[in-house]
Amino acid sequence: MSEVHKDYAGAKFGMWLFLFTELLLFGGLFILYGVYLHRYPEEFVKAGGELNVVFGAVNTLVLLTSSLAVAMSITALQKGNRRLTLVLLAVTIASALIFLVNKYFEWSAKIHHGLYPDSPHLKELAPGESVFFGLYYVTTGLHGLHVVIGGALLAWVFVQVRSGRVHAEDFVALENSGLYWHLVDLIWIFIFPLYYLIL
Amino acid sequence: MAEQEHGHIVGYSTFVAVWLALLVLTAITVAVSRIHLGPLNIWVALGIASVKSGLVIAFFMHMKYEGRLLRLSLFAALVTLAIFIGFTFFDVLYR
Amino acid sequence: MAETHLQATAPDRGFLTPREDYSGLFSWIFSTDHKRIGLLYFWSIVTFFLTGVTLGLLIRLELFLPGKTIVEAQTYNAMFTLHGVIMIFLFIIPGIPAAFGNLVLPIQIGAKDVAFPRLNLLSWWLYAIGAAMALGSLFSGGGAPDTGWTFYVPFSVQTTTNVSLAAFAVFILGFSSILTGLNFITTIHRMRAPGMSWGRLPLFIWSLYATAWVQVLATPILGITLALVLVERLLGTGLFDPTRGGDPIMFQHLFWIYSHPAVYIMVLPGMGVISDIIPVFARKPAFGYKAIAVSSIAIAAAGSLVWGHHMFTSGMSDMAVLVFSLLTFVVAIPSAVKVFNWVATLYKGSISLDPPLLFALSFILLFAIGGLTGLVLGAPATDVHVHDTHFVVGHFHYTMFGGTGMAFFAAMHYWLPKIYGRMYNKRIATIAWGLIFVGFNVLYLSMKVVGMQGMPRRYYDYIPEFTRLNQLATVGSWILGIGVFLMFFNLIRGTFRGQPVGDNPWGGATLEWTTSSPPPTENFEVDPVVTHGPYDFKAAGIL
Numbered sequence: 001m002s003e004v005h006k007d008y009a010g011a012k013f014g015m016w017l018f019l020f021t022e023l024l025l026f027g028g029l030f031i032l033y034g035v036y037l038h039r040y041p042e043e044f045v046k047a048g049g050e051l052n053v054v055f056g057a058v059n060t061l062v063l064l065t066s067s068l069a070v071a072m073s074i075t076a077l078q079k080g081n082r083r084l085t086l087v088l089l090a091v092t093i094a095s096a097l098i099f100l101v102n103k104y105f106e107w108s109a110k111i112h113h114g115l116y117p118d119s120p121h122l123k124e125l126a127p128g129e130s131v132f133f134g135l136y137y138v139t140t141g142l143h144g145l146h147v148v149i150g151g152a153l154l155a156w157v158f159v160q161v162r163s164g165r166v167h168a169e170d171f172v173a174l175e176n177s178g179l180y181w182h183l184v185d186l187i188w189i190f191i192f193p194l195y196y197l198i199l
Numbered sequence: 200m201a202e203q204e205h206g207h208i209v210g211y212s213t214f215v216a217v218w219l220a221l222l223v224l225t226a227i228t229v230a231v232s233r234i235h236l237g238p239l240n241i242w243v244a245l246g247i248a249s250v251k252s253g254l255v256i257a258f259f260m261h262m263k264y265e266g267r268l269l270r271l272s273l274f275a276a277l278v279t280l281a282i283f284i285g286f287t288f289f290d291v292l293y294r
Numbered sequence: 295m296a297e298t299h300l301q302a303t304a305p306d307r308g309f310l311t312p313r314e315d316y317s318g319l320f321s322w323i324f325s326t327d328h329k330r331i332g333l334l335y336f337w338s339i340v341t342f343f344l345t346g347v348t349l350g351l352l353i354r355l356e357l358f359l360p361g362k363t364i365v366e367a368q369t370y371n372a373m374f375t376l377h378g379v380i381m382i383f384l385f386i387i388p389g390i391p392a393a394f395g396n397l398v399l400p401i402q403i404g405a406k407d408v409a410f411p412r413l414n415l416l417s418w419w420l421y422a423i424g425a426a427m428a429l430g431s432l433f434s435g436g437g438a439p440d441t442g443w444t445f446y447v448p449f450s451v452q453t454t455t456n457v458s459l460a461a462f463a464v465f466i467l468g469f470s471s472i473l474t475g476l477n478f479i480t481t482i483h484r485m486r487a488p489g490m491s492w493g494r495l496p497l498f499i500w501s502l503y504a505t506a507w508v509q510v511l512a513t514p515i516l517g518i519t520l521a522l523v524l525v526e527r528l529l530g531t532g533l534f535d536p537t538r539g540g541d542p543i544m545f546q547h548l549f550w551i552y553s554h555p556a557v558y559i560m561v562l563p564g565m566g567v568i569s570d571i572i573p574v575f576a577r578k579p580a581f582g583y584k585a586i587a588v589s590s591i592a593i594a595a596a597g598s599l600v601w602g603h604h605m606f607t608s609g610m611s612d613m614a615v616l617v618f619s620l621l622t623f624v625v626a627i628p629s630a631v632k633v634f635n636w637v638a639t640l641y642k643g644s645i646s647l648d649p650p651l652l653f654a655l656s657f658i659l660l661f662a663i664g665g666l667t668g669l670v671l672g673a674p675a676t677d678v679h680v681h682d683t684h685f686v687v688g689h690f691h692y693t694m695f696g697g698t699g700m701a702f703f704a705a706m707h708y709w710l711p712k713i714y715g716r717m718y719n720k721r722i723a724t725i726a727w728g729l730i731f732v733g734f735n736v737l738y739l740s741m742k743v744v745g746m747q748g749m750p751r752r753y754y755d756y757i758p759e760f761t762r763l764n765q766l767a768t769v770g771s772w773i774l775g776i777g778v779f780l781m782f783f784n785l786i787r788g789t790f791r792g793q794p795v796g797d798n799p800w801g802g803a804t805l806e807w808t809t810s811s812p813p814p815t816e817n818f819e820v821d822p823v824v825t826h827g828p829y830d831f832k833a834a835g836i837l
Contacts, residue, residue: 010409010484016269017476020276021514027280028518028548032533034284035291035544036572037241053229060225068218071209071259078208118530127539134531134540138522175261181259189251193244194226197232268483279511279598283551286599286617290547293613 008172017174019183020194022146026187029139033194036131043128048198050115051136055106056196059099060188066095068187070154070178080168082161089158092181096151103144136195144189153177207264217258224251307715308506308812323419326411327815329713332396334418339393340782341505342384342425347778349377354737354771357764360756361376371440372455376432378443379460380684383467384425386698387556390563391509392417392474394705395502397713399478401806402496404487404822409480413473420470423556427463431456440550442752444553447534447545451526458527461520467511468520471559475509478502487805489824496804496828497580501588503832504594508555508562512598516552519545550601558597560694564592564701565632568654569827571708572636574802576643577837579829582635596625601612607679615674622672629665633658648800649723653704656731658698664689667742682752685745688738696734703730706785708800715811718788726784736770775805782828802825803834 037044073088110133114121117137122130157177160166166173228247232240257263262270309329311322322330353373356363365373396414400407408414435456441449445464450457472726482503484497495503522545525531532538534545573580580586602610603612636658645651667689670676680686711717744763751757756764798807803826809818826833 007409007484010480013483014268014413014476015408016272017479017510018472020272021472021476021510023276024280024283024511024514026520027283028515028522028551031284031287031548031551032544035287035541036539038288038291039541040539041238057225057229061222064218064225066222067255067259069212072211072717075209075211075214094269117525118532123538127537129539130532131539134533134538137529138525138531138533142521165203179260182255185259186252186255190245190248190257193228193232193248194241197229197244198241216393253734275507276511282599284517286602287547287551290543290602290605290610293611293639294609 006170011172012175015179017181022183022187026139026142029135029142030190030194033135033139036128036135037175037198040126040128040131043126044132044198047125047129047132047136048195050110050113051196052106052109053196055060055102056104056192059191062095062099062102063185063188066099067182069095070181073180074171074175076168077161077168077171077174082164082167085161085174086158089154089161093151093158096147096154099147100144100151103140103147107140110183139191139195143184143191146187150177150181151164153180207261209258209261209264213258217254221251221254224254306650306810306812306814309815310714310812311815317532324415326407326415328396328400328411329817330413331414331418332393333399333713335388335396335421336393338418338422338425339385339389342380344778344782345512346377346380346385346470347775349373349380351771351775353705354768356567356754357539357756358768359765360758360761368440370754371752372432372438375439375442375460377419379428379439379464381694382443382556382560383464384421384428385518386560386694386829387467387471387700388421388474389560389698390567390705391478391502391505391559392421392471394476394702395478395563395566398709398806399499399502400481400485401817402499402804402828403482403485403490404805404818404824405481406816407484408820417470417477420473424463426447427459427466431459431463435459442523444549445520445523446549447523447526447542450533452521458524461523464614465520465524468517471509472513475506475513477829478506479510482506482713487822487824490805491824493584494824494827495587497569497583497586497590498563498566498744501562501569501590504590505559505640507560508559508597512555512559512697515548516556519548522529522548525791538611539605543605543610546605547601549646550604554601554604555594555598557693558593560698561701562593564657564698565590565593567701567705567708568657570802570804571634571650571654571704572639573829574800574829575646575648575654576640577646577801577831578639578643579827579831580635582631583827583829585631586635589631592628593625596621596628600625603672603677606674607681619672619674623655623669625784626665626669627672633662648707649718649720649727650704650708650800652724652727652795653700653707655706656727656734657697657700660692660700660734664694664696667692680745682750683745684741684749684751687751688740688742688745691738691741696738702829703727703781709806710785710789711792711795711799712806712811712813714792715794716789716792717799718784718792722784723781726777726781729773729780731777733770733773733775737774738770740764740767740770798836801831801836803829803831803836 069088069091073085073092076084076088110116115133116122117134122133154177157166157174160173224247228244231243236243262273309327316324322334327333352364353370356365356370359567370676381542398778435454435458436454439460440453441455441457445457445461477585482499520535526534532540534540534542536542538686570578602614603622606615631719671680671686671689705722740763744760744767747760749760795811797810805822831837
């Protein structure tokens with residue numbers, strides 16, 4: 001392979017630029033949310049009441065904790081504690097899985113109740129409620145996809161750390177994957193109140 | 200060389216403190232959402248979410264320890280998003 | 295490349311020298327060298343451009359007479375859709391940044407490569423995959439997309455043609471564009487040579503820098519918009535469907551939130567090319583360096599505030615019409631700053647009318663015409679009359695083709711001798727320029743006039759009164775077409791068989807002219823230290 005240019009700050013800057021694009025990607029959905037909330041405030045409250053706050057709250061805790069774990073894993077690696085780093089990364093990856101399992105049960109329950117895109121039940125609801133569920137599925141679906149990608153990225157870093165290719169002197173791969181994971185958390189911090197707690 | 204640039208190590212205790220703060224804020228946002236404040240509800244929810252994301256960005260994502268370039272870039276990205284959302288409302292609010 | 299026997303007399307082939315690790319095509323499509331990636335981009339982009347030109351010529355041929363001339367209406371719809379998708383997403387957006395940005399950006403700032411070479415290669419691969427998918431949509435599913443390049447709902451959700459694949463292709467192309475932008479921003483921040491301060495950056499770099507920010511911050515909105523169209527088609531979420539609470543105008547908002555800034559992704563790099571070329575051929579330092587540099591950033595910023603001017607007749611609120619119209623006029627200011635500074639640079643210069651300058655000058659004139667007719671569209675009262683007519687088509691071809699297209703041609707004539715180390719025939723290049731310039735104006739001026747008279751865009755048929763102007767436009771398209779094909783013929787012949795050129799055929803003072811032609815693999819034999827500004831011809835020892 002060609003000589004790889006190592007620029008720690010540059011790599012991190014590049015990652016942040018990528019996170020901006022992710023932010024704007026979800027931003028498009030938040031624009032729609034804002035506009036439709038403005039147009040259908042009552043329908044949004046009614047439809048939002050159908051969502052299960054417990055699922056949302058548990059997933060919030062899971063994501064916040066996983067964010068803590070990945071942030072601490074960087075400190076652990078910087079201090080040269082590879083074992084702890086691996087444990088913390090495992091916790092993060094497990095959290096990603098728990099999140100997805102949770103999401104699976106949540107979606108199944110909704111679909112079971114006839115609430116899924118283009119369902120006959122949804123078509124009978126008021127327009128504002130239908131739009132709410134449309135946005136809910138698109139937003140949480142896209143977020144779920146990011147959880148999958150983030151989890152896969154962290155699993156890859158886990159292997160890198162275990163094999164010693166990512167270590168205390170060269171851990172930008174871990175830090176950048178961590179940044180990506182925090183973004184997943186950040187988006188959820190907004191999704192949770194906007195969809196589950198709306199009143 | 201570049202090795203000096205990533206020397207900053209954030210202690211475990213800082214992270215745990217931030218995590219606790221995030222949990223408290225989550226509890227608050229759930230509690231507040233049970234009180235009817237009318238249109239104010241959404242703004243309180245957004246306000247708390249902003250504080251939470253601020254904490255995540257500043258500590259978990261190390262922004263507090265980064266240089267001016269990253270901070271300015273983040274600011275530019277957020278302003279851009281705010282403009283995209285805000286300017287859409289020139290249409291939506293007055294239609 | 296069968297000209298091996300010429301190599302004995304030719305200079306060192308630099309980065310074009312066959313490589314040891316890979317051979318043949320693989321040494322290109324797996325190369326992480328920014329110059330090789332730049333050339334990959336360049337030749338793919340030229341291929342798609344010529345495809346787009348051919349489609350454009352066919353569209354004009356169909357409009358030669360009212361009624362059916364050569365194709366059926368549905369084929370016509372597919373043709374203008376494909377013409378738009380190819381020209382916008384495969385030619386003009388990646389055109390200058392991905393091809394010439396990759397070729398010269400690292401050299402101009404004195405770097406060995408871009409910040410993320412492998413990501414750079416990935417960008418090209420995404421471009422190739424997206425392009426393949428866009429073309430694949432023609433022959434698969436329900437047939438060629440017929441929505442126009444804008445994919446407006448509700449039609450794009452309802453049509454049975456293969457919009458899904460085309461929208462997904464554009465999504466992938468957007469990703470490619472984002473990665474290029476991200477790479478350039480990081481490169482410019484992190485990899486400048488010693489002495490290359492921000493005040494010494496060539497103006498081309500400034501324009502690429504501003505463009506890259508728009509690419510990074512606006513393109514994701516296009517991604518989500520097209521993803522939503524896909525979801526609407528596949529799952530029927532109803533987010534833009536009024537019967538289910540959606541709002542089709544929100545699609546237009548999201549679409550133009552990206553696509554108006556995208557106009558500046560298209561034209562800013564072109565302005566950068568012109569800013570670099572004019573001082574060299576006027577033998578004078580750029581007048582108002584700072585103003586031109588800052589105006590690039592100002593255009594990028596202000597350009598993100600004006601998307602609503604595409605929607606004056608959509609049923610958007612009057613307040614929004616007022617605000618977006620006002621802001622649209624504001625964008626004209628930084629553009630005008632550039633034009634005045636270019637003209638001031640030329641003033642009392644020692645001008646040599648080489649092909650790059652001819653294209654640069656036509657950029658200034660044609661872009662000015664395009665920009666001024668844009669103001670007609672930016673004023674709501676007049677926009678209502680000419681909205682969705684051929685006037686609009688004429689207008690944006692003046693800015694996009696007359697602007698970015700001419701800048702792309704100028705860049706080819708300016709930098710290809712550096713990249714290949716060989717010079718094309720300047721006389722033929724000048725003749726081709728003349729044909730292009732004349733054909734261009736006959737074609738698009740006729741369009742503007744017929745649009746003023748009320749001929750709608752995208753229509754297959756028209757009333758007999760419009761026949762003469764349409765025929766004039768079609769004749770113009772033939773002249774333009776001949777000019778374009780002559781130009782490429784001359785350039786391609788020049789790159790392989792032209793006379794070897796020295797390091798600095800034009801007398802430029804930026805860094806790319808200090809290294810050999812073609813440049814060596816890591817750009818410089820000795821790592822450069824910058825001691826003077828980009829247009830300081832005296833300090834560079836040229837004047």
